[in-house]
Each structure stands twice: as structure tokens, then as C-alpha cells.
Amino acid sequence: MANPVIAEKLASFNIEDFQPIVKRDLDLGAPLVPKAGNLVKVVTGMRRSGKSYRLFQEMERLHQSGISWNRICYFNFEDDRLGSITSSVGDEVLETFFAAHPEALREGSYLFFDELQEMHGWGAWLRRVVDSVKATIYVSGSSSKMLSSEIATEFRGRALDFELLPYSFREFVRSYNVIDSGRIGIGNRTGDDYSLEERLALQQAMKDYLTIGGFPAVQGLPIPQRIALLQSYAQRVVLRDVVERHNIARPRVASALARRALGSNGKQLSLRKVENDLRSVGLSTSRELLGDLLGYFEDAYLLFRVRELSMSLSERTTSLPKIYAIDPGLAAAVSSAATREDGQRLEEAVYLELRRRNIGLRRDGIASFHTREHAYEIDFVVGDALESETYELYQVTASMDDEMTVKRETRALWEMMSERDLNEGIIIVGDGAERDYEHNGSVIHQIPAWKWFLRG
Incomplete structure (x- = not known):
């Protein structure tokens, strides 16, 4: 039977x-x-x-x-x-x-x-x-x-x-077309000919996306419920997919590290400092355990580590990896209010989108980079050294509202483009117009974040 x-x-x-x-x-x-x-x-x-x-x-x-x-x-x-x-x-x-x-x-x-x-x-x-x-x-x-x-x-x-990652910005917009057909009418558009009304709606949608994130079930929830649900997602991954599966004897250490790592979204994370901080509040741990836990978090898709690119197969970098959460909304829900910086969550969202667009790249196919002459940082360098690909260069910033900011954000790109004989770079800006910067035959394209994400 x-x-x-x-x-x-x-x-x-x-x-x-x-x-x-x-x-x-x-x-x-x-x-x-x-x-x-x-x-x-x-x-x-x-x-x-x-x-x-x-x-x-x-x-x-x-x-x-x-x-x-x-x-x-x-x-x-x-x-x-x-x-x-x-x-x-x-x-x-x-x-x-x-x-x-x-x-x-x-x-x-x-x-x-x-x-x-x-x-x-x-x-x-x-x-x-x-x-x-x-x-x-x-x-x-x-x-x-x-x-x-x-x-x-x-x-x-x-x-x-x-x-499969949570909703991209394109999918986020598409989901609201389904839920509320009157909000934004361009979820499946591929062109760049947006009306003023559509541009304003998409700029606001981009801000919403960096706060709400892309987990399907949180869309449309009131703020307290959304935050509680996202926090429960993080807790479930830590307890069930890490602590239970790997028989972690110190679950409080795992939970504390997860909060710390997600709070470091878009920044480098020093396990030495985390170890000292946890010991100072009475949580006994080791850098070996913390390193293992970070690997387990990455396996469970709670976060990702982005390392600095080695331009030569013989080079090894000793710099600390940067941490990016699985979703900007989850990072915002778990982090303290003081760490909810728009620029960091935009940078994280760009990393996740690059990951979606570059399926199959090797582990360091998306990396950060520091130029040799002045050690200026490039947020993301995308390419595969073993395949001799031309690298794509990306800077991410919340705004480009004055000449000092323009100089700061473009100088790293100009320097790396000169060092590596590249002729194109991209700046993704949260709040700013679309424009190009040209220098010695090279060009940097400045693109509003909402438009870059929708181009897919």
C-alpha cells in the first residue's frame, strides 16, 4: 500500500x-x-x-x-x-x-x-x-x-x-510588477529609453532594493516583520547549516562571528581582531576555528569572501579578504544601524550581480586590486588570468557630486589602465548622471546603478 x-x-x-x-x-x-x-x-x-x-x-x-x-x-x-x-x-x-x-x-x-x-x-x-x-x-x-x-x-x-542567488535588481523590479502592476511598468524592458517618470521610479526602486533586498518572501512585508524574517534566515543558516552539520562545540562563537562578518559587509575582516574582541567578552576561540567557520558560512551561501587579485600565477597576496553578504537586505537587517552605509550595500549588490553575470569563473575571477604605484584600490577586477581574458574594471560609489570625489574615484582606474594597457573602466554610481571621462585614448564610463543593473 x-x-x-x-x-x-x-x-x-x-x-x-x-x-x-x-x-x-x-x-x-x-x-x-x-x-x-x-x-x-x-x-x-x-x-x-x-x-x-x-x-x-x-x-x-x-x-x-x-x-x-x-x-x-x-x-x-x-x-x-x-x-x-x-x-x-x-x-x-x-x-x-x-x-x-x-x-x-x-x-x-x-x-x-x-x-x-x-x-x-x-x-x-x-x-x-x-x-x-x-x-x-x-x-x-x-x-x-x-x-x-x-x-x-x-x-x-x-x-x-x-x-541561484536572491532576486537581482531586475528581478526585484519584475516582482513588483507582479505584486503591484501600477508601481513600475518596465520590469522586462531591455532598452535605455526611459521616461523621466520611469527614471525617478527606478532610482527610488534602487534605494528600496538596497534596504529590502532580494529574498522573495520579504517583499511587501512591513519593516519590523521583514527585519525579523531576515534575521531568522541568518540564524537558521548558522545553527542548522553550520553548527549542527559541522558539530560546532561553540555555537555562541559561530553566532557572534556571523554578526560581525555581516556587519563588515563590503569591508576587510581581521580574524585576529575578531579573536581578541571575542576573548575580551569571555568567548574562548581561536583563529583556526574562526577561519573554519567563515568557510562554512561561505559554503552555506551566507556570505562570500573576495580576495585581492594576483596578476601573476607566481604571486601570492597576503591582504585580508573583503566580506560580502548574500543579500543587501539581510546585511541591513542583521547589522547595527551605525553600519548601514548605502555605499557598502551598493558595492555588495554590484559584487552579487557580477557573480550572476560571470557564472563559471574560477575562484579569483572577481577580485579587488591595488595599483602598484600609489596602491589605489579598484573595487572589482573581473577576468580569468588562466584564460588570458581582458580584465573588466569596476569602481562603486554612492555619489559623484563634486570634483574631489571624481578625482578620487577615477584615479585608481586611470592608474591601473595605464599599468595594464587597458582602455576602459566603469564607475557605478548610486546617485549621479551618466557620463564619460576620457584620458590619453582611454575612457571611464560612469553609469547610474539602476541602469547598470537593468542592462543585465
């Missing part, structure tokens, strides 16, 4: 219950024709960043292309009614679905497994399904239990992983 919980979950699933589905820009590629041995497409990211809805989007796409719903199976393994989830639960999901829809077994099925990491031994089970079932398979999972390194180990070149 079929497990009644499994049967009920399969029978009751209706895509209409999850409408509206905000279109996400993460491209999963063309759907594969169902067959045994197919590549598995795995969507990873921090909890509550919208992985399930990205699967729903793909399911809608399949249905609109002519695939019957009877050939599409969706199952979420994060359900306490299932008890301890083993491979036998997964087997029963497939048996129940194929019993109800035998045509899916004959013609080939499209299987969507949500939060599969809840299954003990998920890798071995999924490999068996891949080898034995005529199917196209999509999987989502919490990044802390389904890391890119673990996917590579489990599938040895038979899976593609896709990183």
Missing part, C-alpha cells in the same frame, strides 16, 4: 497554487530529452532564495512547450511527515507517480526533486535513478549539504550545478 503522505503530496500538487511565479533570469539551458544516463541539473543556493520557484518556472516552461503534466513529477523532500527519509522513500515516490501515470514511464518523465539533501544517501540513490529511469532530472538542494564539490564527487561529470 502506498505511503498516504507521498500519495497525497503527488496528487495534490497544482502549479496554480504557487502563482504568481516571478520569472528568474538564471538560465538552466534547453531541457534534455528524457533518457537513462542524462545529466542532472542541480540548483543550489541559500535557503529561501527561491530555488523551488525556479523549478516551478522550469515546469511551466515544459508544459507550455507541449509536455503533459502527467509526465512531470514534482516532490519536495523537506516534510516532517515523511519521518526519516531514506532511499526507500524516493523509490516509493517514483513507484506511486508511475503507477498513476504509466505513460510517463513509457514516454519519458521530467522529475523535479526539491530539497533532496534531506534524504540520507541522496547521491547513491540519484545515481541509480539516473542510470535506470528514462527521465530528465532537476534537483534543488540546500548548499550546505549539496555543495558543488559534493556534486562533483557524487556524479563525476554527470551533473551541472547552477547557483
